[in-house]
Amino acid sequence: MARIIVVTSGKGGVGKTTSSAAIGIGLALKGHKVVLIDFDIGLRNLDLIMGCERRVVYDFVNVINGEATLNQALIKDKRVKSLSILPASQTRDKDALNKENVGKVLEELGKSYDFIVCDSPAGIEAGAMMALYYADEAIVTTNPEVSSVRDSDRILGMLASRSRRAELGLEPIKEHLLLTRYSPKRVEEGEMLSVEDVEEILSIPLLGVIPESQAVLKASNAGEPVILDTESDAGKAYQDVIERLLGETVEFRFLNVEKKSILSRLFGG
Amino acid sequence: MHRVVLFRKNFIMADANIEFKGSSFTLSVLHLRTSILADIRADLAKKVAQAPDFFCLVPLVVSIERLTCAIDYQAIKTLVEEFNFIFVGFTGYVEKEQRKLIREQGFSFVNMAKVKVAQKVAIAQETAVTETKKIAASPQGHLYTDKVHRGQIRSGQQVYAKDQNLVVIGSVSAGAEVIADGNIHVYGSLRGRAIAGATGHHKAQIYCQNLEAELVSINGNYWLSESMEQHWGDPVYIHLTDSELTSSKLI
Numbered sequence: 001m002a003r004i005i006v007v008t009s010g011k012g013g014v015g016k017t018t019s020s021a022a023i024g025i026g027l028a029l030k031g032h033k034v035v036l037i038d039f040d041i042g043l044r045n046l047d048l049i050m051g052c053e054r055r056v057v058y059d060f061v062n063v064i065n066g067e068a069t070l071n072q073a074l075i076k077d078k079r080v081k082s083l084s085i086l087p088a089s090q091t092r093d094k095d096a097l098n099k100e101n102v103g104k105v106l107e108e109l110g111k112s113y114d115f116i117v118c119d120s121p122a123g124i125e126a127g128a129m130m131a132l133y134y135a136d137e138a139i140v141t142t143n144p145e146v147s148s149v150r151d152s153d154r155i156l157g158m159l160a161s162r163s164r165r166a167e168l169g170l171e172p173i174k175e176h177l178l179l180t181r182y183s184p185k186r187v188e189e190g191e192m193l194s195v196e197d198v199e200e201i202l203s204i205p206l207l208g209v210i211p212e213s214q215a216v217l218k219a220s221n222a223g224e225p226v227i228l229d230t231e232s233d234a235g236k237a238y239q240d241v242i243e244r245l246l247g248e249t250v251e252f253r254f255l256n257v258e259k260k261s262i263l264s265r266l267f268g269g
Numbered sequence: 270m271h272r273v274v275l276f277r278k279n280f281i282m283a284d285a286n287i288e289f290k291g292s293s294f295t296l297s298v299l300h301l302r303t304s305i306l307a308d309i310r311a312d313l314a315k316k317v318a319q320a321p322d323f324f325c326l327v328p329l330v331v332s333i334e335r336l337t338c339a340i341d342y343q344a345i346k347t348l349v350e351e352f353n354f355i356f357v358g359f360t361g362y363v364e365k366e367q368r369k370l371i372r373e374q375g376f377s378f379v380n381m382a383k384v385k386v387a388q389k390v391a392i393a394q395e396t397a398v399t400e401t402k403k404i405a406a407s408p409q410g411h412l413y414t415d416k417v418h419r420g421q422i423r424s425g426q427q428v429y430a431k432d433q434n435l436v437v438i439g440s441v442s443a444g445a446e447v448i449a450d451g452n453i454h455v456y457g458s459l460r461g462r463a464i465a466g467a468t469g470h471h472k473a474q475i476y477c478q479n480l481e482a483e484l485v486s487i488n489g490n491y492w493l494s495e496s497m498e499q500h501w502g503d504p505v506y507i508h509l510t511d512s513e514l515t516s517s518k519l520i
């Protein structure tokens with residue numbers, strides 16, 4: 001059985017798509033068969049981050065409507081063979097999806113993939129509900145600021161009440177907290193909520209802390225998910241996330257301000 | 270002396286044979302729209318004739334709030350007793366002077382929404398007290414059972430314990446709402462809204478391990494965050510004294 005993981009947040013612009021892309025590639029690099037689905041119908045972004053926007057012929061909505069087969073719509077990643085992307089439609093809106101057909105597509109994909117990563121749209125409307133409905137696990141992407149935390153809390157309430165698992169009374173969705181755009185320096189200055197603050201409010205297990213990094217924007221624009229940038233802090237932090245998703249215990253990094261040595265200060269490093 | 274004792278809620282006298290305790294009861298209130306005795310008598314007779322057993326020996330408080338002209342208090346008391354009611358006292362939002370006048374004439378004045386029966390009534394009208402105690406013992410009294418919610422109550426969620434106390438084993442997030450007709454206990458942080466005694470129960474209380482609420486309300490009296498500064502972040506319970514909210518530390 002494939003693990004269906006939804007990457008969600010409630011609030012927009014916190015890094016859902018960036019994280020989906022990184023996690024998708026990361027899992028595939030570990031040898032797992034992974035499919036990334038863009039649920040943000042009408043605001044197609046995942047293909048850009050993945051750098052496959054020019055290879056989109058058919059999309060998720062075509063498959064739902066029976067206008068194309070899954071194999072026609074799935075785009076094979078050029079970097080990692082075991083990764084496929086199911087892009088969203090840019091011309092339709094979120095009502096184009098319906099529970100029954102989405103369920104069928106996920107079931108079909110489940111036969112040949114180990115992980116199905118669903119990139120949720122922002123908000124708490126039909127589109128976001130559709131993305132989380134069939135999930136087994138949820139990665140709640142949160143920025144260390146109050147509005148993002150509040151929206152994540154709202155989404156956690158939805159996961160516990162509106163998902164298939166909740167409706168059928170099955171074991172609840174496994175929740176993970178992914179804190180993105182974290183800046184230890186600003187936390188120290190009291191401008192940003194700390195990891196502990198967010199953990200205390202949301203009280204779900206921490207999956208990872210991604211430091212604020214220039215590398216993320218660069219990677220997005222280049223269509224090269226940041227996890228492939230193994231030199232960057234953000235890339236390393238995402239690799240830790242993958243290890244934890246696969247059940248390893250990895251110590252958290254980048255939580256504290258790096259102390260510069262006298263030498264590097266002298267040489268402006 | 271007695272009066273002070275009676276007015277203190279939950280105060281238990283050290284005496285072995287008797288004890289005074291404050292309790293809240295459901296009492297019938299007769300609202301008068303006129304002070305003309307003949308008219309009141311006619312209406313009362315009609316009402317009582319519909320269900321004589323139901324009204325027999327029912328403790329009755331008479332509200333004079335809507336009356337503007339002179340009132341013969343003794344005559345009203347005699348009149349309701351004629352119909353087999355147990356007269357408890359007068360009530361209504363009236364001027365201080367009028368309240369004083371009523372007391373001077375030997376009648377008790379029951380403050381609205383505060384269930385404070387003056388000491389005179391408690392002693393002089395013993396029958397009334399035993400009668401009201403029967404009412405309290407019935408299921409309509411405030412003997413609430415508990416509704417237990419395990420886990421955090423998230424932003425946007427609402428939990429209502431109808432005719433029950435609410436026990437939350439977990440935190441109540443900002444933007445969440447917990448409502449109970451009885452008490453609310455939060456074994457975690459209270460960051461959202463908590464409304465206790467929602468259908469009118471002024472003895473309802475709110476307990477939490479960490480007070481960071483957006484709003485707390487008991488029987489319609491509420492506080493916003495700014496009123497909670499004194500005990501912000503503390504384990505506290507919130508209760509009503511008269512019609513004002515008070516918070517006290519739990520530990």
